[in-house]
Amino acid sequence: MARTEAFDRHSRKYEEWFSDNWYVYQSELKAVGHCLPAGGVGLEVGVGSARFAEPLGIKIGVEPSRRMRRLAELRGVEVHETVAENLPFRDEQFDFVLMVTTICFVDDPDKAFQEAWRVLKSAGCIGLGFVDKDSPLGGIYQQRKDKTVFYRNANFYSATEVLALIRRHGFDNVEVIQTVFGQLGDIETVQEFRKGHGQGGFVALRAIKGPQKKSGSSGA
Secondary structure, eight states, X not given: OOOOHHHHHOHHHHHHHHHHXXXXXXXXXXXXXXXSOSSSOEEEETOTTSTTHHHHTOOEEEOSOXXXXXXHHHTXXXXXXXXXXXXXXXXXXXXXXXXXXXXXXXXXXXXXXXXXXXXXXXXXXXXXXXXXTTXXXXXXXXXXXXXXXXXXXXXXXXXXXXXXXXXXXXXXXXXXXXXXXXXGXXXXXXXXXXXXXXXXXXXXXXXXXXXXXXXTOOOO
């Protein structure tokens, strides 16, 4: 079941986060942009209000939240009403697929990555951005999640867990970078990302679709 209620009811608060935390947002955007190819046709899964899709030039997205879809459409994105586990696209349609914080809200991560693998072209790229629960900032997010509107129903993952997931579903040649070092309120410049994970609160990674799905992956 898609977790959309908070995003439909509090869309203004969602949008305000990006202006209130402008340098955090720009730091995340810079890291995510590094993980995507320079050209090609891309899809953002869980496009939200297109805060990443629009500046990164992604024109197609999927999003279950009615209000988020409307905001994304106003930013020029063609949005399909669906979830990560059920993408309404043909096999090998896209050069790259992006998910930013989406993994926190999907019901079945295995199925979501199976679908991403399916719609990617051979040797296509998947880009992910997420809060690393094993980072100092990720620990704070987890402690406070029950008090926040948007993350109350989220499932946080560590970078190690996400790496295991994507490799299980046929992605390899992985590059991992991290950003958002320190407390959000103290960040007053766009940060340079660093290799690896464990210190930055936000991890971005890219991986390439392998020639076939790994054996032992769950689902159809």
